[in-house]
Every structure is written in C-alpha cells, then in structure tokens.
Amino acid sequence: xxxxxxxxxxxxxxxxxxxxxxxxxxxxxxxxxxxxxxxxxxxxxxxxxxxxxxxxxxxxxxxxxxxxxxxxxxxxxxxxxxxxxxxxxxxxxxxxxxxxxxxxxxx
Numbered sequence: 001x002x003x004x005x006x007x008x009x010x011x012x013x014x015x016x017x018x019x020x021x022x023x024x025x026x027x028x029x030x031x032x033x034x035x036x037x038x039x040x041x042x043x044x045x046x047x048x049x050x051x052x053x054x055x056x057x058x059x060x061x062x063x064x065x066x067x068x069x070x071x072x073x074x075x076x077x078x079x080x081x082x083x084x085x086x087x088x089x090x091x092x093x094x095x096x097x098x099x100x101x102x103x104x105x106x107x
Contacts, residue, residue, distance in 0.1 A: 062092035
C-alpha cells in the first residue's frame, strides 16, 4: 500500500488564498530572474572568450537548472524532481572538480 503523501510536500493541507497569491507572485519574479540569468550565462558560454569562461558559464547554467527545479517543487508542492535535482547537482560538482584539476595540472 502506497503512502498517502508519497511525492507530496509534507505538512498540512495547503496555504490560504493570500499566501498562495504571494507564492505565485514570488515564483513569477524568481522565474523571470532565473530566465535572465540563464540567458546571460548561455551568452557567456557561446562567446567565451576562453574555454574556462565557457565551462564556468555551463556550471552556472546547471546551478540555474537546479534552482528552477526547486522553484517548480515549491510552487507545485511536490517532491517529484528531487532525484533530478540531486543528479544535476552531482554532475555540476563533478564537472567543476574535473575542470579545476585540469587547470591546476596545466600550470
């Protein structure tokens, strides 16, 4: 038998209308900021000028994807993206460590 709250946000039933409206407004603002940040990071990834700039920009894009996943989980009150969030975070961490080792080995 499945747990009745499996995949759902823990806690009582839901927020009041006022709180829900505040969360919605904050989510739209945060989504806009994340979209702008992703656009700027992708621009840096394409333009460079160095390979290190491109790799760092892609690392920032992964962090933005993680933030967007968290925002989605907050707005929709679920935990379905948690595994994906951990996966994106681990990929970003491994990529950053790999680049750092590569850069220090070249010096």
